[in-house]
Structure formats: C-alpha cells, structure tokens
Amino acid sequence: MIRFIYADQLNAYPRLRDTMFRDRAEQFSVRLKWDVTVDANGFERDEYDDVNPIYVIYELPDGTHGGSMRILPTTGPTMINDHFLHLTDGVAIQSPLIWECTRFCLSPRADSKVAGALMLAGAEFGVASGLTHSVGVFDARMTLVYRRLGWIPEILGQEGEGRSAVAVGLWPMEADLRERLAARVGISREISCHWYERAFGPSLAA
Numbered sequence: 001m002i003r004f005i006y007a008d009q010l011n012a013y014p015r016l017r018d019t020m021f022r023d024r025a026e027q028f029s030v031r032l033k034w035d036v037t038v039d040a041n042g043f044e045r046d047e048y049d050d051v052n053p054i055y056v057i058y059e060l061p062d063g064t065h066g067g068s069m070r071i072l073p074t075t076g077p078t079m080i081n082d083h084f085l086h087l088t089d090g091v092a093i094q095s096p097l098i099w100e101c102t103r104f105c106l107s108p109r110a111d112s113k114v115a116g117a118l119m120l121a122g123a124e125f126g127v128a129s130g131l132t133h134s135v136g137v138f139d140a141r142m143t144l145v146y147r148r149l150g151w152i153p154e155i156l157g158q159e160g161e162g163r164s165a166v167a168v169g170l171w172p173m174e175a176d177l178r179e180r181l182a183a184r185v186g187i188s189r190e191i192s193c194h195w196y197e198r199a200f201g202p203s204l205a206a
Helices: 007-012 014-031 079-083 114-128 140-149 177-185 189-200
Strands: 002-006 054-059 065-073 098-106 133-139 154-159 166-172
Touching: 002 007, 002 114, 002 189, 007 014, 007 054, 014 054, 014 065, 014 098, 054 114, 065 114, 079 098, 079 133, 098 114, 114 133, 114 140, 114 177, 114 189, 133 140, 140 177, 177 189
Parallel strands: 098 133
Antiparallel strands: 002 054, 054 065, 065 098, 133 166, 154 166
16 A cells, blocks of 8 residues: 655654664665665664655555655755756756655565555656656666666766666656556556545646
C-alpha cells in the first residue's frame, strides 16, 4: 500500500517512520557508502527532512517501510539547487510545476514490485497535481529501473563513470504516463488514483 505523508504527519505512523529512516541509513550509509548523517537512533536524515516534504511510502503488511521517496517543490530549498548546480551549468531549477524527488530507498524486505509502485505513485502525484516535470539526482544503478518501466529521464548533467556516476534527470509528466506505468507494474489506475485522493482529494487531471 502506498501512503503520501507530509513530514509533520509522520508521528501518526511511528513504526512506518522509524523503519523508513533506518532503511535509508542502511541503503545510503552502509550499502552505498554515501557521506550522510546517521543519528543515535540509526536514522538517516538531512536538512530537507526538516522543511515538511511529502514522503511517498510503500507500507508493508506489517506496517513497516517497504520503500519510499521524498518530494519537494523547487520553489523552496532543494538538493539540486543547493548542491548540484555544477551539473546544470549553474542554472537553478525553480518552477511551481516542477517538483524534486530525492532519497529513493528500497527496504531489504521489499519485493520486486515496490520500485514500480513507487514510480507509479510519483507519476500519479505529478499528473494529478498538474505538474509538468519531476527532477532528481540519481546514481547509475537506477538507470535499469527507469528503462524497464519506460520512464526515462532527460539527463541535464552527469559526473563520474560507470556504477558510480551521478546525474540530474528531468522526467516529463505526460498525459498518458499513469496508464503506461500502471500497465507495466501491474497495478490498476483505480488503485493509484485512490492513493492520491485519500491524501489530497480529487485530482486536477482527468
């Protein structure tokens, strides 16, 4: 099940909250060896968790975190504009119609369907909210996921080689995107629409 949860609502889901931040520590600090901060609780958090982002979270049947990502409007603080301008030739990406997606994380307990469900949820949020694009920083390991789902970003800039490469990508929110992704991941549009409307009410898109 997918939940869209603002950061200031996370305390209502303590088991989901705690396992998400611990899974982020496992993925980004332990497995990927990124230079991230892990606190005394074993949580991986950064300054963007403090500006009330929306978390897109796949909740497992036992109430724990199966996978997640974090989304923020580019009209406020974003990782790309604050730390990766060298990959966009110094051009800040700021528009009410473009939101940033970061911290795409999969739990060790997740099955193969979770990544696709998260991508579908991101598309549902974007199209239903009237966005034109999503932007994000990703590493080369995610490229196969995007290709398999048929939602391949435009690369705005890249550094590094091979599996260690990091890029800034721009994903279009096309009119038929939700239908295409739903067919690829085997989840009905009725379900993805329910995810969105349960959190935000009626969609802005048909």
